[in-house]
Amino acid sequence: MANTVLVGAQWGDEGKGKIIDVLAPEVDVVVRYQGGNNAGHTVKVGDEKYVLHLLPSGMLHEGKQCVIGNGVVVDPVALAGEINELRERGIEIGDRLLVSDRAHVVFPYHGALDACREAASRDDKKIGTTKRGIGPTYGDKMSRVGLRMGDLLDPTFPQLLTERMAEVNRVLEAMGAEPLDAAKLISGTCEATRVIAPFIGDSIPFLGQVVRDGKSILFEGAQGTMLDIDFGSYPFVTSSNATAGGACTGTGVPPNKIDRVLGVIKTYTTRVGEGPFPTELTDEIGALLAKEGNEFGATTGRPRRCGWFDAVLARYSAMINGFDVWAMTKLDVLDKLETIKICVAYECDGKRYDSVPANIRILQRCTPVYEEMPGWQTPTCDVAQFEDLPQAAKDYVNYLVELTGVKLGILSVGAQRKSTLRVGM
Numbered sequence: 001m002a003n004t005v006l007v008g009a010q011w012g013d014e015g016k017g018k019i020i021d022v023l024a025p026e027v028d029v030v031v032r033y034q035g036g037n038n039a040g041h042t043v044k045v046g047d048e049k050y051v052l053h054l055l056p057s058g059m060l061h062e063g064k065q066c067v068i069g070n071g072v073v074v075d076p077v078a079l080a081g082e083i084n085e086l087r088e089r090g091i092e093i094g095d096r097l098l099v100s101d102r103a104h105v106v107f108p109y110h111g112a113l114d115a116c117r118e119a120a121s122r123d124d125k126k127i128g129t130t131k132r133g134i135g136p137t138y139g140d141k142m143s144r145v146g147l148r149m150g151d152l153l154d155p156t157f158p159q160l161l162t163e164r165m166a167e168v169n170r171v172l173e174a175m176g177a178e179p180l181d182a183a184k185l186i187s188g189t190c191e192a193t194r195v196i197a198p199f200i201g202d203s204i205p206f207l208g209q210v211v212r213d214g215k216s217i218l219f220e221g222a223q224g225t226m227l228d229i230d231f232g233s234y235p236f237v238t239s240s241n242a243t244a245g246g247a248c249t250g251t252g253v254p255p256n257k258i259d260r261v262l263g264v265i266k267t268y269t270t271r272v273g274e275g276p277f278p279t280e281l282t283d284e285i286g287a288l289l290a291k292e293g294n295e296f297g298a299t300t301g302r303p304r305r306c307g308w309f310d311a312v313l314a315r316y317s318a319m320i321n322g323f324d325v326w327a328m329t330k331l332d333v334l335d336k337l338e339t340i341k342i343c344v345a346y347e348c349d350g351k352r353y354d355s356v357p358a359n360i361r362i363l364q365r366c367t368p369v370y371e372e373m374p375g376w377q378t379p380t381c382d383v384a385q386f387e388d389l390p391q392a393a394k395d396y397v398n399y400l401v402e403l404t405g406v407k408l409g410i411l412s413v414g415a416q417r418k419s420t421l422r423v424g425m
Helices: 016-026 076-088 108-120 132-145 149-153 155-173 184-198 203-212 282-292 311-321 360-365 391-404
Strands: 004-007 029-032 041-045 048-052 065-068 095-098 215-218 260-266 270-271 303-308 327-331 337-346 351-355 365-376 405-414 418-424
Touching: 004 016, 004 282, 004 311, 016 041, 016 215, 016 418, 029 203, 041 303, 065 203, 076 184, 076 418, 108 184, 108 405, 149 155, 149 184, 155 184, 203 215, 260 311, 270 282, 282 303, 311 337, 311 391, 327 337, 327 391, 337 360, 337 391, 351 405, 365 391, 391 405
Parallel strands: 004 215, 004 260, 029 065, 029 215, 065 095, 260 327, 327 405
Antiparallel strands: 041 048, 270 303, 337 351, 337 365, 405 418
């Protein structure tokens, strides 16, 4: 398979974990390129459910090499826990995992800073962060005061962390929080390091050799385009580049070695946390989508906000990422609806918007312009071929393709691996 970047096209939670799981057998290496354990990919294999926060979903496939790239921020305790859990469930890690020594480390004080800042924000300014310390870790990276995974292996690591914590504790106390125990934090980190140390190494030459050998790479993104720090609904975003460009900066693989970009998008829209959501449904239809789609965050368990498909957002996402094909997910969630709406434009203060406005205050006031299509009101989860779908379902999917200008490659009609229709790829 070609070197493929897989990107969420909405606000995350589009079903990327399942699509990665489906495509992983066709590639040699799966690489996670951004984010931290504030994201989660849920994969169902038979009766088993796996929720991975840091490990690439390719770990569930025997013999697949997996890399956590330099663009990821890594909580060593969380990573050690994931590794141990997979081992306990019979998944052999062996030498299949490589963690970039350039990836920055998430420490407990990052989570403490995260929680303090969120608590201090006015209700209308809260981001809805997971409080996992992701933002403060990326902040340390950009301020050039962070520690990286390679530092965990350095004999001077306890001294490095002690010096950093002295400054952090002064900040925490100034914010009215309790300082953290440096000795306890160092001990916990060192314990986790004993588990993950064999996997830490220089991922840059490794991936360079993979490219030179003509092997295939699947670049696994976390979150989604509308949570990208530059292109998302700022400031209600994550702290990394969740778009296709992040695959290069987050791994060291150059842009001319990327062959294809695949966008993962739900056939409706969801969002977790705070921020504008033009097509949000707070009625019984929104509740039905949440129930049928099991819309709860894989990391936090928070209920997801649900709404109609937003073609404005989808077109914007396709323009930024350069999607070659869509992987559309959760069509089956719409099976019971008599009528389905599609947002084709926004309106605000008498002006029509065909793209997502940058001004968050405008986006918050935008109202959707809808078109309606008939539903199909019959189950689709057992359909094995696109041609066998109800005509109304095919019409709906084909119209989404027409509105967004991106052809269909994969259509998911259920959580299981088998409930995945390949269309032209």
